Amino acid sequence: MPNIKQIAKIAGVSVSTVSRVINHHAYVSEDKRRAVMEAIVQLNYSRNLNAVHLSKGTTNIIGVMVPSINHAYFSRLMEGISSEALMKDYQLMVCQTNYNPVSEGKVLDMLKMKQMDGIIIGSKTLAWEQIEPFTEYGPIVACEDAGTSAISSVYLDHYDCFRQGMRYLIERGHRQIGFCLGRADSANSLKRRRAYEDALAAIHEAVREEWMFYQCLRIEDGLAVVHQWLRMRERPTALLVTSDQVAAGIITEARKNGIRIPEDLAVIGFDNQPIAQVFDLTTIDNQLFEMGSAAFQMAYDHITKKRTKPENRELGYLLIERSTV
Template identity: 30%
Template sequence: MATIHDVALRAGVSVTTVSRVMNNRGYISETTRSKVFAAMDELGYQPNEIARSLLRKQSNILGLIVPSVSHPFFSELADRIEYYAYLKGYKVLLCNSQLDPVKERDYIEMLRRNRVDGIIMGSHTLEVDEYRNLRSPIVTFDRQIGEDIPYISSDNYEGGRLATERLISQGCRKIAHICGNLQLDLLANRRTDAFRDAVKRHGVEHLIIQTDMNVFDQARYEQLLRELLTANPEIDGIFATSDIIGAFAIKECEFAGKRVPEDVKIIGYDDVNAARWFTPELTTIRQPIDEFGRMAVEVLSKQVEGEPVEIATSLPVELIVRGTA
């Protein structure tokens, strides 16, 4: 197996010069750089990334923990995080927690052992103290877990207000809100706060239906919505806390013989790409997923470099009117 000394000998340079080329440090002429890379190719030399990270005290690897990459919001978010991380010279290790605290803890330990430069947390099943004790740069999504730990969210209250006011303005008089389990301490619960305030302000009859603790159990959505529409045939508006729930609402309205939007108006949340695949297309609240990814990488990279960062980053949302409301 070729070593760095073999590369130096083949390129006709010192070991120090080869090291500087690999780590992109100091001035190296393009001629010398080309010689070193050519020698590496000829010898099939692969740098020892672990040794290099120990030397630099930086791995250029970020950890990303999400509940489920199969969920459209988190798959699109992971895509944007990987994109912006790569632009800054980072690779990303993706971990699915499946909302299992044991699995989430195992992944955190794995990321720590692999000396990742920082962790982006989109899953929150562990106790707050376990995050605080990471001793690594960290940024979280939609959960505030400490005064000194940065977090990124969108304006959840405004999103809930926009959705509810839209349904009311379209004539809905009995609205069902399908949300995540409110026992989870998430900033997304502010959507439900806004819903309550709006229906109370307008005197509109309403229901709030919470999903199970595993809010990503999509099979449960179908059953939940079918039971809701059977028990409450007078419902004429649904505010779903995700586009996936909104999609199931369209399907179950059709099953119940209800027309969308004539009989039941539906608004989702997130504006994932799939929101435009349904018939009718889903009216929804757009979260800035691309900006989420960019900001997550920026906040984390600043921490890695020892630069100051804002603890709270809240991004604006937008009502996207399509065919369901």
């Protein structure tokens, strides 16, 4: 593989001049520029990016930490990140962690080892305090509320959001309400559960453990929810489901079992994914794509403007009224 030195020799110039030509610096005479260009073509030369990265101290790579690559939520989020990264000529290093703390730690280490200029956290299991020290090595932007930590974040208020979903259901006469969440102990889930309990308290309804479904992450998880629902003596008349896919699974299985939507069971989804439109699903749009692109922009700004203090940006959400409530 030819290097800059060989180009310099063939073109009859110094390596500095070659570098200037490659990087479009000013102050290179037309003759030499042409000579260099010709040498580059002649030797079929390409820069060794590892040398560039080492020399510059940056890589134009952003790490993306997600528990799973194959999940509608993260796919949409990554699409937002990617679209922005593409425009800024940044590459994405997608790191699947499976919520494994060791894997998550490895991603953080890669930032320290200068393999990437910054990290966007889609979701994680490590505590903020364990992540915080790494902000020293580059911007870390979380796509969830990072609270008072020194981590930047783009997020939405899931308490509010859930409250609004509850309000919407209650206004339409529902009092028997259940929910479907993902990880039981995640910060978001805890907030949602609190919103749920507060909303029920406000209408003097008791909280029932059996109406709370956890580990609802994928479309197929909707089936079990319906089967459990069918076995209950007292059933919720509405479900707040934090994933359109799960909601779609519920609706499909419900219809198969003769359950009318929304008469027998009202459903509100989350994310406003394409599947929600197809199912004519009432859902809360939480702007995942925008969250992804905002997260990238934030990381990018910190890298290029060398900002250090964390930034927090709250995004809005929007209840989309369709036919499942």
